[in-house]
Amino acid sequence: MNKIMYLEFERCIGCRACQAACRECGDHDAKERNYVEYVDFTESRQTFPMLCMQCKDPACARVCPANAIQITDEGVVLSAMEEKCIGCRNCTFGCPFGIPKFDFEKNKMYKCDMCYDRTRHDIAPMCASVCPSDAIRFIDFDEMQQLRRKRTQMNLVEGKKPQEGNKWDYVPEFFGVYTDQS
Amino acid sequence: MYKFEKSFYSKTSMYSFVVVLLLFFSMWYSTSKFVHIDMALLGYAISSTVFAIGLTIRMSFWMWRKATNRVAKRSVDNLFNKERLKRNSKAVVKTLIDNIILQKFIFQRGIYRGIQHFMISWGCIISFAITFGLTFGWMRFDLIDPETYQIIVFDFPTITMAAHGIFAEIVYNGLNIGAIMVLIGAGMALYRRITDYDVKVTQRFEFDILPLIILLAVTVTGLILTIQYTFLGGWMHHYMSLIHQVTVIIMLMYFPFGKLFHVPIRPLATAVPMSYQEVVKVDTKSCKSCGQPYSNDDQIADVQAILKSQNFDLQLADGSYLSDYCTGCRRRMRALKQMNLEAPQGNPYGPVNTNNGIHISGFSKKRSEEFYGLDQDSKEEKIDEPVSR
Known part of the structure; x- marks a missing residue:
């Protein structure tokens, strides 16, 4: 698997279809695991989708006292194992991106697992498959590189030249799941 | 103390040594200097000791993790803080009753799962208590007169009971009751694991299904033993008891390294109402x-x-x-x-x-x-x- 979750926050129209789709995914227990939020409601209507980065060395797993957060062979960071999770919410506070959610009723943590049953078979996750404005995409690594290049070129056309110190400001965020084999 | 520690290969091996020593002395004491030791259970005793070593090693490594260590340390510090006495006792009692005895949070996840887990856990707790009690000689029965049995716990005589009373029957059949509970629970769990699509997303055979199969093997062989000596006049009982022993040893060896290790982890949940609420x-x-x-x-x-x-x-x-x-x-x-x-x-x-x-x-x-x-x-x-x- 060499597919990438590709987010372009600017494209988000705030329809929350991704959240509705997330609720329908297997093992998600009718609760959405992603976020759609306003940048600053008093300033603009810009929204952005937010998913888990699937870190290679996840802070959430490192702060878990029960060692409940596991990473699959593909590199997907799963929700806390239900039998181990003691419900301390350290992961919620440890995550630099504020992703893990907590179900107080059932006393367990849940987080975006990139729809593991889908992405495991190279099928796009629920959120990416329904996004109408392509703010969330599930694409090949090469396609992602192309998109990023295009984005940089667009900035050049507009008269901006990225330099070593700030080149990352010019490309949209990308993350995803890599394997070393491919 | 430092020198003592250095004489071991590692801290973990020191802890294991201490645990084995404690087990040995508890056995020596409660069987009044090995007079009342049950030699038929020697295989179980040895495998239980190995199980204790495995558990000690796993617990040491778990506690060595930075996160676990920090949270546990905070809990221990808070536990002996006199100002927090009220909060602590409330937290401990609440966790004990809600999470361990009644297991409310699992019933919140579904009544089916609640019953299933309640059956497995209480069946296992009953069975483990009886098994360890008998193998290490912590608990034994003495005939004080032809009609009365006495339960002796740690070489200390406790309750007496009529040899054929209802209470005595319940005590004798404790393992059977536990086994039937585990059989029901593990059967329900296996059915859920096989049929539920949501569970299949992240389940792994060696982690989620293997422990159920091991538990079922232990309970089924144990119950067959009961059937053999009550209804079949002890037919093939000897071979079956060996098979049962093998399955129990497999379970004990598996315990610290698989899914069942969540049992010793759970008490850390006290830390949540105690320090983090x-x-x-x-x-x-x-x-x-x-x-x-x-x-x-x-x-x-x-x-x-x-x-x-x-x-x-x-x-x-x-x-x-x-x-x-x-x-x-x-x-x-x-x-x-x-x-x-x-x-x-x-x-x-x-x-x-x-x-x-x-x-x-x-x-x-x-x-x-x-x-x-x-x-x-x-x-x-x-x-x-x-x-x-």
Whole structure:
């Protein structure tokens, strides 16, 4: 698997279809695991989708006292194992991106697992498959590189030249799941 | 003490040695110097000792983890704090009753799962208590007169009971009752694991299904033993008891290294109501950006310490840590950084400037260079640089 979750926050129209789709995914227990939020409601209507980065060395797993957060062979960071999770919410506070959610009723943590049953078979996750404005995409690594290049070129056309110190400001965020084999 | 520690290969082996020593002495004491030892259970005794060693090793390594260590240390410190006595006792009693005895949180996840887990766990607790009690000789029965049995616990005579009374029958059949409970629970769990599509998403055979098969093997062979000596006059009993012994040993060996290891982990859940629950008007941990209280002070201190000890560099330019912000603000910060929308005015807590200079309407307009501060010298750059928020 060499597919990438590709987010372009600017494209988000705030329809929350991704959240509705997330609720329908297997093992998600009718609760959405992603976020759609306003940048600053008093300033603009810009929204952005937010998913888990699937870190290679996840802070959430490192702060878990029960060692409940596991990473699959593909590199997907799963929700806390239900039998181990003691419900301390350290992961919620440890995550630099504020992703893990907590179900107080059932006393367990849940987080975006990139729809593991889908992405495991190279099928796009629920959120990416329904996004109408392509703010969330599930694409090949090469396609992602192309998109990023295009984005940089667009900035050049507009008269901006990225330099070593700030080149990352010019490309949209990308993350995803890599394997070393491919 | 240091020298004593150094005489072992590792700390873990020292702990294991101490545990084995304790087990041996408890056995020596409760069987009154091995007079009343049950030699038929010697195989179980040895495998239980190996099980204890495995459990000690796993617990040591688990406790050695930075996060576990920190949380456990905080709990132990709080436990002996006299000011928190009321809160602590409440937390311990609440966890014991709600999470361990009644297992309420699993019933919240579904009545089927609740019954299933309740059956497995209580069946296992009953069976383990009886098995360990008998193999280590902690508990034995003495005939004090032809009609009366006495239960002797740690070489101390306790209850007497009529040899054929109802209570005695319940005690004799304790293992059978436990086995039937586990049989029902594990059967329900296996059925759920096989048929439920939601569970299949993340389940792994060796982690989720194998322990159920092992538990079922133990209970089924144990129950067959009962059937053989009650209805079949002991037919093939000897061979079956060997098979049962093998399955039990497999279970005991598997216990510390598989899914069943969650049992010794659970008591740490006491730490949550004890140290991490937010107390209104006491905990003042509020988000640095939006000012809303979002957590317990101790918990954030712990999280930051754990992350720091594992070399996670999550400190921002203004010296605050990412965990000083509430989760909503953290998500917003990431999006703002990505969209280049961070406030260039110098006030990181001020309103967001949604015109970031990259996507200016129309091509003819010139972009404000000061936003990037690339060609300015470092002193000016510091003033105008967008401060991370």
